[in-house]
Amino acid sequence: MEMLRRSDSTIFKICLMFTDRDPKNVKDMYQDIVCSLWESWPRFRGQCKENTWVYSIAFNTAVSQVRHRSLSPMFLPLDDDTYNNLAEESHNSLIERLYELIDRLSPPDKALLLLYLDRVPAREMGLALGITEAAVNHRIERIKDKLRALNSEL
């Protein structure tokens, strides 16, 4: 539970990035990610930072949410206020614009962008996504180019 408390904002950011920001969908994804973290926690051996491990589990869960949902053995009764607050927070015009750009990226690019925006070091990014540090730098440059192109298109 302490781990969950420390990682709560990270999970929320991933939920917002990988959904349409609808409170119901955010809540569903939050539930799936918490279940996955709970299942995987005994296998965490401290080979990377705790937050990096949370990122990697949460990204995998977010990408395959629908399949995991049918197998989920738990149901977590969650409060609606938090999710409504998150949805309201995302309704700012600038943030909506930001998500509009992010939504056009592929899930792996979204994952990498979130790590980049959260200022996670390249080595930790590589550990979270299972790629090398050089690949991280290369992909970030590619995402930047893609965002520049999207900016000029929209």
Add this chain to the structure above:
Amino acid sequence: MNQKVNNTSERLPLNNTILSKAQYGDPLDELMTAWQQHSDRIEQIAGQHDLSHIKLAPRLLVLSSRRRRILSSLAMALVCLAAIVGMVILRQHYISDIFEQLFFAFLALLLFVTLIHSLRQTFSCRPSRRHTTPLSVLRFPLSVFRFPFSVFRFPFSVYRAAVIASVVVLFLFLAIPVQNGRAMSHGSPSHRSAALTSVSFVLSHIQ
């Protein structure tokens, strides 16, 4: 470069902060600034999030899909083993007809193949090389079975269906009463053939 900036800015609405600023700098700088504010507010919301009402299930009840597969494969192997033992006992005491011998031999072979397949499934469900177990040494001998056109390449559902069919046949053989009121296995060969004929008659009409 100036030409490009001028052309782009003509197409964009002036009140759009990200787009208008992005023309003169890296768009990620703007993204970073906007995200930082957004991130701070998310952390504030997360700080107010009440986690006390979350009741997580006991860890033993939370089986990963890998553990579920291992358990189902082991259960299948145990069912096969029990069915084979049951068949051996039945063969010694009740079976006399050559066709019944052949039928039971076929079922036993099917169950044996399924048993081996289940064991292979169990050992192949290991997560990675880091998590080797003492039973991992069996992977090499079992890998001998990986030849082309192997029966082990059939879908697992085929084996499940075969085992269910075998167990149902065994049950029918032991439980269906024949004309003298006793179980089919206690009846004479003529009684058994009559009962099997009536079962197949009923099944053909159901189809």
